[in-house]
Amino acid sequence: MITGKNQIGNTVSAIGTKTYRTFNPQTNQENLYLFTEAAAEEIDTAVSLAADAYKVFSKKSGKEKAAFLRAIAEEIENLGDDLVKVYTSESGLPEGRAMGERGRTVGQLRAFAAHIEEGSWVDARIDTAQPDRQPIPKIDLRKMNVAIGPIVVFGASNFPLAFSTAGGDTAAAFAAGCPVIVKSHPMHSGTGELVASAIIKAVEKTGMPNGVFSNLNSSGIEVGQALVQHPQVKGVGFTGSIRGGRALLDTAAKRQEPIPVFAEMGSINPVVLLPEALSNKATDWSKTYAGSITLGAGQFCTNPGLLVGVKGEGLDNFAQTLAEEIVKIEPTCMLHPNIIGAYEHNKSTAITQEGVAVLAAYDNDAKPNYGRQAVSKVTGSTFLENPTLHHEVFGPFSLIVECESHTQLEEVLNNLEGQLTGTIVATDSELENNSSIISALQNKVGRIIFNGVPTGVEVCPSMQHGGPYPASTDSRFTAVGVDSIKRWVRPFSFQAWPNTLLPEELQDENPMGISRIINGLQSTDKI
DSSP: OOOOOEEETTEEEOOOSOEEEEEETTTTEEEEEEEEOOOHHHHHHHHHHHHHHHHHHTTOOHHHHHHHHHHHHHHHHHTHHHHHHHHHHHHOOOHHHHHHHHHHHHHHHHHHHHHHHHOGGGOOEEEOOBTTOSSSOBOOEEEEEEEOOOEEEEOOSSOTTTTSTTSHHHHHHHHHTOOEEEEOOGGGHHHHHHHHHHHHHHHHHHTOOTTSEEEEOOSSSHHHHHHHHOTTOOEEEEESOHHHHHHHHHHHHTSSSOOOEEEEOOOOOEEEEOHHHHHHHHHHHHHHHHHHHHGGGGOSTTOOOEEEEESSHHHHHHHHHHHHHHTTSOOOBOSOHHHHHHHHHHHHHHHTSTTOEEEEEOOSOOOTTBOOOEEEEEEHHHHHHOGGGGSOOOSSEEEEEEESSHHHHHHHHHTSOOEEEEEEEOOHHHHHHOHHHHHHHHTTEEEEEESSOSOOOOOSTTOOOOOTTTTBSOTTOOSSSGGGGGGGEEEEEEESOOGGGSOGGGSTTOTTOOOEEETTEEEOOOO
16 A cells, blocks of 8 residues: 655655655546655655664675565565556556566566675685785785665656666665665656565565665655765765756765766667668668657657768668658657656757758647657758757657768767767678777767667666766766676775685685685685
8 A cells, every 4th residue: 555655764754744646647637645755854864774774784695685685576576466557557658568667677686686696796806915025025905895885766757667666776786785765756656655665575574674775755856965965875876867967966076075976867879870771671770760769658768869871862761761650650658747848848949950850740639648759850060060959859759860971970970979879770891891980989878789779778797778978977887787786886905804804705715606816817716
């Protein structure tokens, strides 16, 4: 049952005076549940509990934390249809999407459980002492990754499960040994509360410390700001807009003790369409991209918002067929009136820029909150001269940039901001003969795709979900896959420490049997 209260450690609380409701974009009306925004006292209590919990939780073994993560996954599954119903009522997304995202969420939790149970993720490095070394002896040094402290996670609007309460940021922080305070997204507070209840059941079932998790309601920005400014918070995870992510980054940087903000903020995911590939399969590619642009009403961070090609018959055929195909697709519901309002505003801003031609726009009747897709076209020179056209339009929209030459295409890529993904549609020979274009694209993105679409993010160790700013605030890290744990740790060295008092990962006997670097060599051996 949804209470509308805040989860402060293992207790629920609602002492604040500010209340709000979530919204059902399918029915175009508010949902019944009333939520109470966290008060300042509740924020302080949640962070204080997290700081105390850190002292215990950060010392838990990989097996203990793995049991906790698996228990969370099990309890989320035990929510059954109740979770699906609330998810769909707060997001407008279909049941199939809800079940798919639930599967991804529990899959992430179990992947992290296996990762930390094995143990090598701590990146243990040992340099043993050499007391007889000349001219000075060498001391014994041993290094591994340790948890940094309480983490604040901001729920994402477009992924109510996989990037929210028990999503990738939370799973990675728990795996590292960091307590988590979630600032629940106001658009899906009910979904967040249900998942929070599952986490608390797992806390109690596995004996984790009170305060290892809290879930705070918020309808505005005040709760988030207070959390990021709190001196006991040590890191922030955010998925959302450039404006929101940048504000958090600036707030964190101004603290007396600056802390890292790992924000994934936006991307137009440029797609390079080379002539030979289009001459062979322009129709096929246009149909494929019509589906990718409109998938999920365009509400994916990897939506292909920019299609860049060289002027010619192949690009003309691609553009014509894409325009024909995209309007055949029925619009789907967007997440919230605010989301579709921003989409319509940003789309209008883009298509009314000088030199922009609208190739296709769905103009039939659509239900309230259903996003009408559109495709526009502009020349390479106009695109280069107008930075407004470089901005993301979050929704089912894409802009085709028609370049005069391969040289201008490369110039367009060089003038883009950082992106999550870049795609090359090309023949094998074009791929071999356009290394400068590929290099230009590679320098702007975190993941490069050959002859595919950017939509669809596989959760696996090889996935890089991040890119140069403003796609993310630190391109060295991923927000998806087990390597995302690296955001919530810091390297720590023990010098000349007694063997029996070292963490097991660094002890001579290697009781966990993990892979370590010992005197420069990778090994699972004892010392």
